[in-house]
Amino acid sequence: MSGARRLALAASGLALALLGAWLLGQLHPYREIVERGPTPQARANPYLAAELFLRRQGLEVQRASGLEALAAPAGRPQTLLLLGGREHMTPRQAERVLDWVAAGGHLVFVAERLWDEKTGRSGDLLLDGLGIQQHLSADLAIGEPRDGDRRRAELARFYVQNERTPAYLAFDNAFHLYDSRHRAYAWANSGEATHLLQVRHGQGSVTVLTDAWIWENGEIGAHDHAWLLWHLSRGSQVTLIYRVAGDSLATLLLRHFPAALLALALLAGGLVWRASLRQGPPLPVAGPARRQLEEHLRAGADFLLHRCGQACLLQGLQQDIRRRAGQRDPGFAELPEEAQWQLLARFARLPAGHIGRLMRPPGKALPAADFTRQVADLQRLRNAL
Known part of the structure; x- marks a missing residue:
């Protein structure tokens, strides 16, 4: 390396050092308080x-x-x-x-x-x-206060x-x-x-x-x-x-009208007792031969329908379908919803739009015929898996 080049490099290094020293001299630490307002x-x-x-x-x-x-x-x-x-x-x-x-x-x-x-x-x-x-x-x-004390x-x-x-x-x-x-x-x-x-x-x-x-x-x-x-x-x-x-x-009524509330309670109790009376002779006890598996399944389904509505039954079928689909394809649960419907359509050989209508979260209560049809379609989809 020639002497001129070494001299140029030394001068450049000295200039950078002086510039760095000047920049450090311009930096001054300070504390800033940021007001975020009152807490919730x-x-x-x-x-x-x-x-x-x-x-x-x-x-x-x-x-x-x-x-x-x-x-x-x-x-x-x-x-x-x-x-x-x-x-x-x-x-x-x-x-x-x-x-x-x-x-x-x-x-x-x-x-x-x-x-x-x-x-x-x-x-x-x-x-x-x-x-x-x-x-x-x-x-x-x-009176107005004095100026000195205002x-x-x-x-x-x-x-x-x-x-x-x-x-x-x-x-x-x-x-x-x-x-x-x-x-x-x-x-x-x-x-x-x-x-x-x-x-x-x-x-x-x-x-x-x-x-x-x-x-x-x-x-x-x-x-x-x-x-x-x-x-x-x-x-x-x-x-x-x-x-x-x-x-x-309730407190005001109990304080000012206790007798009226007592009479109303007695009337309501009488109406309930009257409505609970048996109408006609009791039904005979069903024999053990009538209690078949189909009757147990129907009774269980009726209980769930009255207890938690149509949504409970539909969600149970949809969860069973997802479980079976996950057994056929381990990555099914991680797929987006549209991709899941596409995969189910390929498994069951059904249109993807139909699968989407079947697998959407239950909304308002359906008429009996529409509810029965949707349950049957979900069962066919599950059996196809």
Whole structure:
């Protein structure tokens, strides 16, 4: 190799090395966080973060679908969080919840209805039972906050005994709670209205909120929302009910019309007994000579037909045909459906279209004549294999 060529190769190698060093100098590692949105569990449960937060605080939390899980308070304190809709709550259910509170429970719920001055009630069974009214803040003559306090006045302030600094909570300022019986011992106020009231009821207590969105997945981490949830639930067993369903039709009928249901049951029993009476003399017992193999086969086929319908019998024949075809051609099961029909047509020397009609999954029930014809064709196909 000549000296000029060696010099050119050395220069090329040096240039590649310098280029590589420059490229490595331009590369900088970095971390990128890809937001994939909430999980399906979080989308299905807006209070999933609140539930997990309480469990991490060492509290025993259970989720229930109705008031059936409500047990009488005994021994350990219990807190019931009613965070969902109560539009179908019945008076009996509301009375049961308030009786549970009077026995020593702690109820936390969201006010759902506005106070109606004309009717003297709101229609919210729990609010009316406790004498608490909810109004629109715009309907109240509440003074505007001072400019220096305007930003914080948008947040409700909740003071705890022996604490100088309040907890700040972002309630919706459009609503205001009013204790008409003057029993409240704690509250949270903003510059616009009162958003949280705590009252005694029997041996228990009730916490009423204007809204619970502060505990939803996207808001529980803001301000002092998580602290308030812990403060209301601390030291107790927590039950979360997201929706209260009304009584079922059967429950209402049994409660209000027990005599009518009993009469209806007796009438139905009488009709069944009347229909079960024998019509005419009993048939003589068939002798053993009549019980032939053909009768057993027919009886078995009739039983299957009435038990699982035509599809059961047709599928049994089709599976038997596939099994026999697999014995003649071991690769039959791996073939596509059209290829299987072609192979069956070659084995049985029948048109492939006819085979396809016979081997398709059974659809709706066929007339007796068509069903008999299809069974006969399937049997001939099976015998041809």
